[in-house]
Amino acid sequence: MTLQIADVIATFDMLDAWEDRYRYLIEMGRSLAPLSDDERNEDNRVRGCASQVWVVTTLTQAPDGTPLLAFRGDSDAHIVKGLVALVLSFYDKKTPQEVLSGDVMGLFKQLELSEHLTPQRSNGVRSMVERIRRDAAGALAAQ
Numbered sequence: 001m002t003l004q005i006a007d008v009i010a011t012f013d014m015l016d017a018w019e020d021r022y023r024y025l026i027e028m029g030r031s032l033a034p035l036s037d038d039e040r041n042e043d044n045r046v047r048g049c050a051s052q053v054w055v056v057t058t059l060t061q062a063p064d065g066t067p068l069l070a071f072r073g074d075s076d077a078h079i080v081k082g083l084v085a086l087v088l089s090f091y092d093k094k095t096p097q098e099v100l101s102g103d104v105m106g107l108f109k110q111l112e113l114s115e116h117l118t119p120q121r122s123n124g125v126r127s128m129v130e131r132i133r134r135d136a137a138g139a140l141a142a143q
Contacts (some may be wrong), residue, residue, distance in 0.1 A: 003089035005107065010142045012084040012111045021116075022079060029081030032088075037131055039102060050120040051077035053058055053084060055128060060093075067143065068093050069136060071137035073098030073128075083117075091132055096143075 008028070015021045035044075040057050046053040057071040071088040073080040076098050090104045097106070105125075108114045 003031060003085060005090060008089070009107075009110065018094070018116055026078045027082070027084030028085040028089075029075070029078060029083075032074060032081060032085050033072060035072060036117065037066065039071075039072075040074070046124070046128050046131050048130075049080070049124035050073075051075050051080040051124065053080060053124065053128060055084070055088070055131055055135075056084040057132070059139050066095060067139065068095060069099055069139060071132065074101075080121065083113075084128065087125065087128055087132070091136075096136040099132060101138070103113065 011024055015024060021039060035054055035056065040052075040054050044054040044056050046055055053073065053075045055071060058070045058072075060068050060070050069091065069093050071083040073088050075084050086107075087104055090107060091099050091102060094102065105114070108117075108125070117125070
């Protein structure tokens with residue numbers, strides 16, 4: 001995942017029109033590495049999203065041996081794919097504890113995304129965050 005949250009915040013601050021912000025969100029979605037057909041399965045599908053969303057969680061390690069979670073994802077809808085990219089960038093390569101304590105919804109408020117998303121998209125983001133938090137809790141329990 002190549003998105004830096006500080007860069008996303010700075011870009012959102014520069015863009016005044018919401019049409020431009022949505023275009024930027026779509027561009028973020030295009031930065032996602034594609035998932036294979038095998039990864040687009042029911043185990044990876046996020047339930048509770050109106051669009052099709054898949055999240056693949058992998059447990060990796062930092063050079064010092066600290067367990068880290070890595071995330072990849074995709075969606076069949078352009079704006080939702082951008083939301084997937086944003087959420088996954090927020091949580092990617094963090095420890096399970098950091099994932100569980102992270103507040104991506106605070107980022108959404110800072111970017112004013114919360115007030116510009118449809119209720120369906122907001123519910124989908126919450127479902128994605130719940131799924132990521134469940135994966136982090138599972139990784140933490142396995143330690």
